[in-house]
Amino acid sequence: MNRARLLVFNAALGALDYRVPEGMAIEPGSVVVAPLGPRQIVGVVWDAERLPTKDVPDSKLRPLLEALPVPPLPAPLRRLIEWAADYYVAPLSSVARMALGSSAALRGGGTTTEYRLTGEEPKRITPQRAAAMDALHGEQATIRELAEIASVSEGVLRGMVGAGLLEPVVVDIDRPYPRARADFAAPTLSEDQQAAADMFVAAVEAKKFAPFLLDGVTGSGKTEVYFEGVAAALAEGRQVLVLLPEIALTENFLRRFEARFGVSPVLWHSSLKASERRRAWRAIVSGDAQVVVGARSALFMPYARLGLIVVDEAHETSFKQDDGVRYNARDVAVIRARFEGVPVILASATPALESMHLADTGVYQRIVLPDRFGGAKLPDISIVDLREEQPERGRWLAPRLVEELKARLERGEQSLLFLNRRGYAPLTLCRHCGYRFQCPNCTAWLVEHRLSRRLACHHCGHEVPVPAACPECATPDCLVACGPGVERIADEVAEIMPGARVALVTSDTLNSPEKIGEFVAAAEGKLIDVIVGTQLVTKGYHFPDLTLVGVVDADLGLEGGDLRAAERTYQQVAQVAGRAGRGEKPGEVLIQTRHPTAAVIDALAKGDRDAFYAAETEARRDAGAPPFGRWAAIIVSSEDEAEARDAARAIGGKAPNLPDVLILGPAPAPMSLLRGRYRYRLLINARRSAEVQKIVREWLGLFDFPQGVRVNVDIDPYSFV
Template structure:
């Protein structure tokens, strides 16, 4: 939107108010909306405003919440958005209200500007991740009671009243509920004393809903490599200043315990800490470890918590009473009062990349937030991303390595089951060699796991008579059968429809057949093979949320489960001491297609899954069912040489300056009409940038060419590492005016190529 067109929102075509005699302060206010920058307003003479103040301002005929803004001193010149047209002072509308809220810290405001400029997003949409959901329903300070001085001479004292008076002799104000509970009487006794003027009401401070984690509560006993890494990380936190540490360790090496000690060092300095996890709603065991170490739970931030909890957490981070927050990627935008440490656990996980709205990678933006604010952070993984390894190799990140498991546990023995030599029976998917190992494991009263990263019963349903394939009506994707619910579902747009009895094309009855296995089909096969085994399915659509996940974990720990069958959820750092066998049903899944990171992602996922086996005293085994046993990923998993595989990946990417040795950005054009998408993509191609070290690939249809009824085309901009893509993209996009229904999304540093 052009500045001239949105300036009308500021004055609503109404006559300007009469100019007051006082000189009014001009302030820029950023709103959590997709405008290219802040709007100018006038601060009333009795309302001096500072950057960061949260205010209510008129916008058109309504009022909106925004933040007083200023230009960011930390923004690179190449990233700066174009200047906006200024509104005449006599046409400025006044700020309506200054909210009684903590101002957004300067570091957070500069971070928002940086993220907006890097991702080519409207800054207001980045601000929305901090502001939008949490401004209304602000927690009101509670009222408490103190003893009146002097007590009324005519006050009648009863045993119940005396208990209240005794409780208040320490001079600490308490709420009605707390006071009655502490004295063991009813709230009516407190009310009676108040009516008798024996108590005086006072406003209490902010509600502290989070107990303070104690850094000295239960420190672990660490030895050898763990102790060395812990000392180094704690010293980094004590020294302060910006730094990034890569904590790399094999599965079961105690990485969590080590970075919890870094959090303890942060708390000892009176600062706040943030831990980012890829799937916080599923991290029941992590919470148990935290409570065991610190004696209290951290504040939690993710999509599963309710709005009141979100508001309380937002305000507690702003006033500093929430000293440790564990959350999903959006927790990075909370208004911490004194943030001193960020931990990104499982830093290689693609779930840290937000793919819609503001498209950003929380791992990379966490590094930026730490740098802008000048404090240390740590990236933690058993299988670090190639980007992170390249930064460590270049000396930009410190690298701590834990090569062995904690407590004397050994790494599992990994073997490949060549499915050409050990094929399963017709119509089944588990090799006889794998089922024999499962039987032996159950006979020893040990637990086993089967892994298949595919939800549902089958990924494709077709008609045996005419060959019709059941497709999503809104996407270029097959419908996945969910047999337990008797539904066909699209995993891209969530479209569902009942499983038909007859083919919708030829009308043949009972001709639809499932092709390929999903996790439900493997469960069905396992129940037939092992009717006495106690089976638990762990997938995102079966676990539901934190409560059901915690119960599932408890059942496994109590040895009430013999066989776990799961999708990628089971790879998330679980510690099951009695699990000794992991069978990977389709190790080749994910290696197909032209995805730049297919091999890297597959080895990371399978390595993490394999790491669930043999984490205690009993050795573990991992069996990989594969039709391509000589693939480099399979060979690296068998040898356990993750470093050699990643070095090979680096050598393949370096010559073509593919990330991390070059820069990459994607333009995704989408439109209601295929011709409009093609026309805009062709227009972009005609004016594509060129020059030494710059290459544009495309346009081509995206792999998911239709998504939610929108036709999609893709171009890739690739440059050498010394050339920033943002200025090039800004100029390039400014040369093309898309159609009314066309949207162009920019993905800097893309991870997914769908």
């Protein structure tokens, strides 16, 4: 080919044509360097017939400069990128950018220099160097990465190199990963597990698209079952992708994976160091990475020989990205499996209603594991009606829950208290004048964090120290915390049971794989009596001596305008309840609520999941909500409130009038100010027959918005703030 059509990573430019110099070998999917004005840019050669652009005569084409030494993006991945851009109404270049996860990796292998502590004890040391040495114990990375880890300047670290405290280490970028063995430690499975595993193995060996919903109660051994599908792919020399919703889950997963296959898998997530991302990406594209475990961004990597995709905890809403390309990794994983011609397994104890519907209609093959592995029983669930069993004044745990906590402590058993609210208190106000601490950038209260002595916004990250006096009336010692967060519950447990060893588990306290590993080891070693945590503890963990789970506020998730609130509450509470009684000792769950007759609370108490799903399905059908209808949102934002309002009104003024489409709004978003931008929303509710994406594209194509206005489209939204 002597002419190439390039997809460049700038949505405003569109596709660009270039001349291919003689002797340069390229094909669709090749990653190349091209001139653009005085600059050089990276682009991907695309199928010309699938990417229209203006016709430019051959004589005016500039030549490509270089073909980068990486394999071309395979055709199935290019089709996936096109599908995702079309379905989520996103620029093709924004989706394609996710496939090139490490720009440094595009330049080929070689070596890089990293640094580590030498172990030398300095005779004299500055406070900054002392802090760096404490933070960098066991770390090896570039100077820039070590500076971020240690929270010091690069100059401090370069001085430590000169003083002999840090030493350089030359690292091979493309050093191979240890090889996983399919037969390393084959497990003994129950009859139900073996039947499910056999189906996965057969599907992998058939090398055809086959979507499965692995629906197993908590503790039924879903991971061990799909590991047999992973083993089959390894035996065939194929690659496997396992998606996890939270980085926090990887530590526990890695231990189980290593026990089964002898080595750890290759990781892909946002917390990797640049050198780790570079090495992982190159192993993925070469096919040397056998099993990749990662967050949703791992879905768009250019795998050389993909043989199986697994989405663990597939119900999790964190698989839906809420900025940039607003895709749902669970759904896109199924589409990628279809393009690649491989099986995909969605595993969950509480599947999403949409997944259940697809299984009921025969699109997915549903495989059920109804019992816990090894004879363990599901926990008994009781409701604590807070209207009748009121906690003591100033406290949040009802007397019955307190009694059960004390009983577990006396027996040497572990308890878990769940409250999905970080910090000490969600609101701080002045008892003298009523002043409330609000984020200046968001429509949100500042949350008190007593451990760090800060007031923080959980939406934009804004933080201020807790003041000694009210900023409004200047009265000292007048601030009062309203409502509980997990820090406050942990304090209450410490007051009630002074001898209990309490672990606080949130994204604030477990913010690295090392800290997560320390927590798991402490819990398994019986060094923790009571775990107090957010949704971070609702899934993935297996502590045999944990026999009591207390849900502090089951009503919390039902507040606000979330159209999936009941389903999400059911999933969270059922998942955290599943942490109890996973060993030989029976488990018990106490759910504190002020609405015991609510359908979701009643279903949890009775353990009647099918009845809850049936009722929720009918409610969705009546409302024309997914999976029976379509939702899409248009979010308009600007730093200028009037500009945002005017743009939203203009969009609403030209809303299409179609018989199968209902358009609501524009209206100020519930979170009307977020990260310094004023926000308005329109919600589209359409029948399944409506071509929502086409309607939205043509509708928004009528406008040329001011530079300060952003208009984002969210297909199948999960967040309504």
